[in-house]
Amino acid sequence: MNSLVGMGVALVTPFKSDLSVDHEALAKVVEFNIENGTDYLVISGTTGESVTITKEEKKAIIQTIIKANAGRLPLVIGIGGNNTAAVVEELKTTDLTPFVAVLSVAPYYSKPTQEGLYQHFKAIAEASSKPIILYNVPGRTAKNMEPETSLRLARDFESIVAIKEAGNNPEQYKILLKNKPEDFLVISGDDDLVCDVVLQGGSGVISVIGQALPELFSTMIHKGLEGDRSTSKALEKKAMPLINLIFEENNPAGIKAVLQQLGLCNDSVRLPLVTATDALKSKIKDALAQL
DSSP states (O other): OOGEEEEEOOOOBBBTOOOSSSSHHHHHHHHHHHHOOOOEESSSSGGTTTOOOOOHHHHHHHHHHHHHHHSSSEEEEEEEOHHHHHHHHHHHOOOOOSSEEEEEEESSSSOOOHHHHHHHHHHHHOOOOSOOEEEEEEEHHOOOOHHHHHHHHHHHTTEEEEEEEEEEOOHHHHHHHSOTTTTTTEEEEEEETTHHHHHHHOOOOEEEGGSHHHHHHHHHHHHTTTTHHHHHHHHHHHHHHHHHHHHOOTTTTHHHHHHHHHTTSSOOOOTTTTOOOOOHHHHHHHHHHOO
């Protein structure tokens, strides 16, 4: 799965002022990333506000991105949830041909046991015609998928090829990197930790900030993959103030505020999210000016 090494970005879903999907702005964000070093695109993740996107909107978003991408970058589709049967049904009824892999988030709200998590992803692995990237993000799901569970899934199913680990837990990364199967990819979902993860043997990132700073962040990742610690850490230092700011209130309101200042899309988000405060927007403007 070399197409999943490097910098993927979890694309936002731009909205117009009436909160309808802004397909023109979405195509602009895609083009900006293609032109500036992003390695692959991830559709319909948390950053894309997937929980407030309708099934019809998701289909239209996919088509806009496929058209704008025009086969230039690998595409990953997010299909996950806390109803295992519904996730399996979506996998079976979605045309997965355009995608190199499926990103599937651990079940949220339900707080299953580790065995429940294993059985959930077992069902997904058996239903999917494309490789699966596990997605562990306990800050949103309220349940950590322990490394032992992730590694058990990696060993038991050839179709489970990677994990997007976003627990913001350096020790958990170390366990995964030390004990993973040789060809299993550990992909960071933590923009603030990914530099060290890559330098320790991680495969890259599925990033939020990367879609606003694709050249800088992609170079940081690739220098880390090459073992160039000094350059990678220097670029991390430059990006870190903005990384901290975009998560200060909520995601994706922070990254949308950045993208608005870059002239790529509106900063509108759907309730229950609200746009970034004026105070945060001011700090983001200053941080961009420093960059």
